[in-house]
Amino acid sequence: MDNTSLQSNQKEFISPFITTEAFLNHWQGHRRLTRKVIEAFPENEFYNYSLGGMRPFAEQVMEMIGLAAPGIRGIQTGNWTSIEKPILNSHTKAPETKREILNLWDWVTDQIDTIWPQIPQNRFEETDVAFGQYEDSVYSILLYLIDNEIHHRGQGYVYLRSLGIEPPAFWDRI
Amino acid sequence: MDNTSLQSNQKEFISPFITTEAFLNHWQGHRRLTRKVIEAFPENEFYNYSLGGMRPFAEQVMEMIGLAAPGIRGIQTGNWTSIEKPILNSHTKAPETKREILNLWDWVTDQIDTIWPQIPQNRFEETDVAFGQYEDSVYSILLYLIDNEIHHRGQGYVYLRSLGIEPPAFWDRI
Numbered sequence: 001m002d003n004t005s006l007q008s009n010q011k012e013f014i015s016p017f018i019t020t021e022a023f024l025n026h027w028q029g030h031r032r033l034t035r036k037v038i039e040a041f042p043e044n045e046f047y048n049y050s051l052g053g054m055r056p057f058a059e060q061v062m063e064m065i066g067l068a069a070p071g072i073r074g075i076q077t078g079n080w081t082s083i084e085k086p087i088l089n090s091h092t093k094a095p096e097t098k099r100e101i102l103n104l105w106d107w108v109t110d111q112i113d114t115i116w117p118q119i120p121q122n123r124f125e126e127t128d129v130a131f132g133q134y135e136d137s138v139y140s141i142l143l144y145l146i147d148n149e150i151h152h153r154g155q156g157y158v159y160l161r162s163l164g165i166e167p168p169a170f171w172d173r174i
Numbered sequence: 175m176d177n178t179s180l181q182s183n184q185k186e187f188i189s190p191f192i193t194t195e196a197f198l199n200h201w202q203g204h205r206r207l208t209r210k211v212i213e214a215f216p217e218n219e220f221y222n223y224s225l226g227g228m229r230p231f232a233e234q235v236m237e238m239i240g241l242a243a244p245g246i247r248g249i250q251t252g253n254w255t256s257i258e259k260p261i262l263n264s265h266t267k268a269p270e271t272k273r274e275i276l277n278l279w280d281w282v283t284d285q286i287d288t289i290w291p292q293i294p295q296n297r298f299e300e301t302d303v304a305f306g307q308y309e310d311s312v313y314s315i316l317l318y319l320i321d322n323e324i325h326h327r328g329q330g331y332v333y334l335r336s337l338g339i340e341p342p343a344f345w346d347r348i
Binding site for chain 1: 177189190192196197225226227295298314318321324325327329331336337344
């Protein structure tokens with residue numbers, strides 16, 4: 001090993017911003033908050049209310065579910081196809097009740113907790129083509145999924161506020 | 175070093191989710207997108223338009239600026255007080271033009287790029303009391319600042335859409 005690659009490897013190992021264990025907790029904290037935002041919506045407005053021609057929050061949540069479930073398996077295995085049972089991809093239609101969506105949400109939460117420790121070491125720094133379309137480092141792919149959730153959840157906050165409903169506090173991740 | 179601490183150290187060093195260098199790029203990518211969202215607002219609506227009784231986007235952007243500028247210095251030094259020149263904290267009022275806010279935004283961007291390489295090694299895993307109020311790991315403090323930016327920027331997207339203005343693409347971080 002020459003000096004350059006030694007330095008490069010050292011740099012990689014001595015400057016982690018966050019560990020994988022802590023990052024899982026960060027992600028699940030966001031998922032807990034999003035779950036509270038789903039709960040805060042009245043059933044009808046969850047499916048039908050929108051502003052500026054945007055999608056109702058139910059459809060935004062189905063996007064989150066349809067990305068996270070195949071996403072965590074793709075991160076683990078490199079297989080980015082739809083989940084087959086329940087059928088889940090970014091085009092999956094919302095089930096008819098908030099209760100069913102919350103059940104799906106909780107199923108995905110369990111999948112993430114189960115799969116996370118099985119993700120191969122150093123997987124996050126690999127490059128992959130997420131969902132067969134988006135080539136990037138695996139850490140960037142996962143950050144994108146979470147950022148997308150925060151982005152749409154923030155929009156859900158505006159829906160709630162404009163309905164006169166106080167959303168959960170942004171810092172509440174318990 | 176006994177076995178337990180050796181294992182603990184190994185775990186920490188072999189499972190980084192993302193390096194500090196890559197995380198800086200992730201943050202600045204978000205800041206570039208937020209800058210485009212600021213640019214997309216008409217001058218008047220930037221300062222005056224809101225939905226659901228929420229703050230106009232100018233005030234939300236000032237919160238981002240007022241957290242990021244003292245925040246990056248706090249992360250570097252442990253000093254979480256206001257920046258004195260220009261005066262910047264989370265209560266700083268917006269200057270009167272979008273141009274001046276963009277100038278402040280760019281000043282903070284430069285500060286982040288300048289300070290980042292000076293942040294002491296292993297600083298991100300330390301615990302600190304951000305802004306004298308919020309005790310957490312430094313990586314969590316920084317993630318919170320960025321998540322807060324994504325959250326409010328998502329709200330800015332709803333403002334823009336409801337004004338009939340197409341926001342920049344969420345994936346556009348160039």
